[in-house]
Amino acid sequence: MSGFQSYKVKTRLSKLVHRTGGKSRADAISAATRNLLAARDGYIETIEQQIDLIERTVSTDAPVSDRLRLLNHLSNNLITLAGTFGFDPLAEACMRLCDLTAAFLERDRWEDAPIAVHVRTIRVLAPGSTETVDPTTLLAGLRALLAHYDIAAGPSFTSGWTSSSSGAAK
Amino acid sequence: MTDARLRLDGVTALIVDGDKHAVGLMQQMLRGLGLESTTVVETGDRARNILKTTSFDLCLIEAELEDMNAADLVSEIRHMPPPAKHMPIIVVTSYAHMRNITRARDAGAHLVVKKPVSPKVLFDRIDWAASDSRPFVEASKYAGPDRRFKFAGPPDGVGRRDNDLSPEVGDATEPNMSQAEIDALIKPTRVMTE
Numbered sequence: 001m002s003g004f005q006s007y008k009v010k011t012r013l014s015k016l017v018h019r020t021g022g023k024s025r026a027d028a029i030s031a032a033t034r035n036l037l038a039a040r041d042g043y044i045e046t047i048e049q050q051i052d053l054i055e056r057t058v059s060t061d062a063p064v065s066d067r068l069r070l071l072n073h074l075s076n077n078l079i080t081l082a083g084t085f086g087f088d089p090l091a092e093a094c095m096r097l098c099d100l101t102a103a104f105l106e107r108d109r110w111e112d113a114p115i116a117v118h119v120r121t122i123r124v125l126a127p128g129s130t131e132t133v134d135p136t137t138l139l140a141g142l143r144a145l146l147a148h149y150d151i152a153a154g155p156s157f158t159s160g161w162t163s164s165s166s167g168a169a170k
Numbered sequence: 171m172t173d174a175r176l177r178l179d180g181v182t183a184l185i186v187d188g189d190k191h192a193v194g195l196m197q198q199m200l201r202g203l204g205l206e207s208t209t210v211v212e213t214g215d216r217a218r219n220i221l222k223t224t225s226f227d228l229c230l231i232e233a234e235l236e237d238m239n240a241a242d243l244v245s246e247i248r249h250m251p252p253p254a255k256h257m258p259i260i261v262v263t264s265y266a267h268m269r270n271i272t273r274a275r276d277a278g279a280h281l282v283v284k285k286p287v288s289p290k291v292l293f294d295r296i297d298w299a300a301s302d303s304r305p306f307v308e309a310s311k312y313a314g315p316d317r318r319f320k321f322a323g324p325p326d327g328v329g330r331r332d333n334d335l336s337p338e339v340g341d342a343t344e345p346n347m348s349q350a351e352i353d354a355l356i357k358p359t360r361v362m363t364e
Contacts, residue, residue, distance in 0.1 A: 005308040006316065009256045013181060013227040017300040022177025023204050025293055032202025032289035039198050046191055076266040080192050083286035091286075098266050154265065 036084065043081055044127045047090075050078050051126050054097075058119055064110040071115070072101040075122075083157060089135035090125040092157035096142040097122065103151040114145050174297050178204035184220070186243065187232035187262070188212040192285065196230065196262075199289050203296070214238035218246060221254045228296065231279075233263035233270045241270060241277035248278040248313035255313070256306060258299035262287060278314020 023031070054074050057067055075097040082091040097118040104110060121138050124131050139156075146153045183200065185208055187193050193210050200208060209226070211217050214235045229247070231240045240261045247254055261274040264285045271282045280299050283291060304316040 003308070003310055006305045008303075009306045011227070011256055011258055011300070012225075012253065013258050013296075014300045014302075016181050016227060017176045017178060017296070019177045022175045022179075025174045025176075025297075028176065028178075028203045028293050029289045030202075031204075032199040032292070035198040035202040036195065036289070039194070043191065043195070072266060076264050077189050077191065079265050080189070080195065080285045084195055084288075095265050102266065154268075 040085055043085060047078065047081050047085075047087070047127055050074055050081065051122055054078075054119055054122065058115060065105065065108065068101045068105045068110065072098055072105065075101065078122075079157070085127075087125070087127060088157050089139060090122065090127075092139050093118065093121045093125050093142060095154055095157055096139070096146060099146055099151055099153050100149070103146075103149070111149075114149060117145060118142060174293075176204070176293065176297055176300070178296070179206065181205050181227045182207045182209070182225075183228040183230060184208075184217065184226040185210045185230045186212075186214065186217040186235065186240075187230070188236045189232065192232070192262075192264075196287070196292075199287070199292050202289060203293055205296075212236065214240075214243040217243060221247060221250060225253050226257060228299065229257050229259045231259060231261050233261055233267040233274060233282075239270065239273070240279070241273040244274060244277040244279050244314070258302070260295055260299060275317060276312070278312065280315050 054071060057070050057074065060067060062070075075094040078094045079091045079098070082088070082094060097115075100114060100118055104115075121142060123129070124133055124138065125135060143153045178200075183205055185193055185196060187196070187210070197208055197210075200206075205228075209220065209224070211220060212235075214237050217229075217231070231243060233240045235243065240263075244259055244261065247257065247259065249255070259279045259281075261270075261279045261282045262285055263270055263274070263282060268284070274282050280302060281295050283295055302315060304318075307314065307316050
């Protein structure tokens with residue numbers, strides 16, 4: 001225990017945020033949500049581009065590990081975008097692709113079929129998709145597919161947005 | 171929590187994240203909350219360099235950076251000279267890197283937040299980081315805010331510090347104490363050194 005110290009620190013952040021004035025929690029959250037809403041269209045375009053990129057990555061002839069790593073990275077980033085703007089089923093499909101690619105990377109394995117099913121599901125759940133589907137059934141199918149390959153699926157997607165602050169979500 | 175007011179003008183934040191879209195979302199939210207001054211760097215190396223010359227009031231770090239893990243960066247920051255050492259650090263983790271939560275905490279991060287971050291969560295976490303009353307601990311293997319959020323006493327009732335109370339109770343030598351006196355006596359406490 002030599003050199004052990006425990007002491008109180010008053011950070012500059014603490015001093016600054018507790019000055020008089022500032023924004024109430026409700027006003028601040030509302031303004032932040034408005035800002036996200038204002039940027040929504042641009043980010044939806046980005047989601048489209050990211051899905052295109054995922055589809056292209058599957059069909060390249062790059063080494064398997066590189067493709068898996070990139071798919072894992074792209075689907076991981078897409079969770080943030082889709083989740084922020086209320087496309088929860090899309091975010092969850094991306095989580096399952098993350099699970100799949102992480103497991104395949106670990107096993108140094110590539111299989112076209114399960115990857116194609118995940119990517120197709122992502123496309124079907126994309127913003128603006130005209131296909132009539134039941135997201136719950138699709139996502140259950142992805143879980144079943146992962147189970148078939150003995151891959152543990154992570155939790156369902158929960159955005160953490162509440163009804164009072166989810167203006168940007170729908 | 172619902173009545174909280176935060177004044178974030180004048181607060182400077184360093185965002186360390188290689189995902190430009192995630193950074194964009196974070197900046198939009200921070201601006202809405204009133205925090206206008208953000209500096210963005212994509213890698214841990216750049217964060218390390220900028221922290222040598224510039225101080226920030228808050229740092230948000232993505233769990234998995236291109237060149238290093240957030241835990242390694244947090245650990246380095248905790249060994250820098252003040253004020254960087256004491257800066258509130260929030261690690262933001264995406265789904266694929268959730269396994270890093272414990273590592274980030276053990277490296278000295280104040281909080282770990284899961285992406286996507288909502289405005290509500292962001293506001294509350296900044297409020298929490300600013301109001302955090304935990305002491306700062308410096309030991310041979312750890313530097314950062316005390317990892318104990320609650321006064322839960324020593325693990326398994328076995329103390330490892332000189333001031334931890336003994337679980338052994340001897341024979342009574344004085345009159346019975348009231349419940350309030352007993353509660354006050356057994357409530358675990360820590361000694362703070364300034």
